[in-house]
Amino acid sequence: METINELIRKYDATAYxxxxxNLKNLPLLDCYETEDGAFFRFIQNExxxxxxxxxxxxxxxxxxxxxxxxxxxVLLDLPKDVFLPMRALDxxxxxxxxVLDCNAYFYLKDDIEIEEDEHxxxxxKDDALFVYENYDGKDTTSLEEIxxxxxxxxxxxxxxxxxxxxxxxxxxxxxIGVLQVLEEHRSKGIAKNxxxxxxxxxxxSGRVPGCEVKRDNAASIRTVTGIGYTHxxxxxxxxx
Numbered sequence: 001m002e003t004i005n006e007l008i009r010k011y012d013a014t015a016y017x018x019x020x021x022n023l024k025n026l027p028l029l030d031c032y033e034t035e036d037g038a039f040f041r042f043i044q045n046e047x048x049x050x051x052x053x054x055x056x057x058x059x060x061x062x063x064x065x066x067x068x069x070x071x072x073x074v075l076l077d078l079p080k081d082v083f084l085p086m087r088a089l090d091x092x093x094x095x096x097x098x099v100l101d102c103n104a105y106f107y108l109k110d111d112i113e114i115e116e117d118e119h120x121x122x123x124x125k126d127d128a129l130f131v132y133e134n135y136d137g138k139d140t141t142s143l144e145e146i147x148x149x150x151x152x153x154x155x156x157x158x159x160x161x162x163x164x165x166x167x168x169x170x171x172x173x174x175x176i177g178v179l180q181v182l183e184e185h186r187s188k189g190i191a192k193n194x195x196x197x198x199x200x201x202x203x204x205s206g207r208v209p210g211c212e213v214k215r216d217n218a219a220s221i222r223t224v225t226g227i228g229y230t231h232x233x234x235x236x237x238x239x240x
Contacts, residue, residue: 102212105229114196123155154201168194176211
């Protein structure tokens with residue numbers, strides 16, 4: 001039986017490696033890595049992004065202190081274009097930033113059983129506008145990002161009578177997300193089935209499936225834990 005500290009270290013390593021692997025597919029401007037974590041600056045959909053992943057409040061402070069003044073300005077001057085996943089960020093104050101408090105979940109098993117469901121199909125670029133316009137979190141993303149997710153990563157939708165009623169994608173950092181089912185179609189197990197299918201797709205690619213869920217999103221927490229995801233830590237996403 002693993003101790004909580006061993007699980008936390010596994011969470012750190014998995015989150016870090018997922019991000020590093022996915023950043024390889026983006027135009028990387030620079031990367032600064034230390035034992036505290038790493039700072040990345042890259043281009044996503046022709047926009048400059050910065051990302052920091054740190055394993056402690058002290059480590060995050062150390063990384064921020066190492067950054068040049070121009071990088072700190074980038075972090076603070078790009079509304080909704082900057083994301084800093086950090087552990088224990090509640091001890092760090094970044095003026096003018098919105099903090100999303102999430103639980104981090106990972107699927108640590110080797111396989112997952114799924115049942116064939118003709119309603120679940122891969123999404124195409126033609127579905128992107130509908131997903132974007134009906135996604136509750138569209139203020140934190142863009143249509144261009146949704147298109148990018150669909151074209152470059154596993155993305156699935158649930159269709160009833162030819163109409164898209166639910167979907168799940170994978171973010172730029174490799175984490176499963178943008179999971180949503182239209183309100184009138186909820187409580188039918190659609191979200192659970194979508195999560196199972198995309199979890200298998202990630203497993204088949206040789207990576208560890210992971211997702212972040214807002215701590216107050218009880219329905220999504222029930223969905224991911226119900227199919228075998230393990231809560232391995234707390235993660236704070238800062239929107240500059």
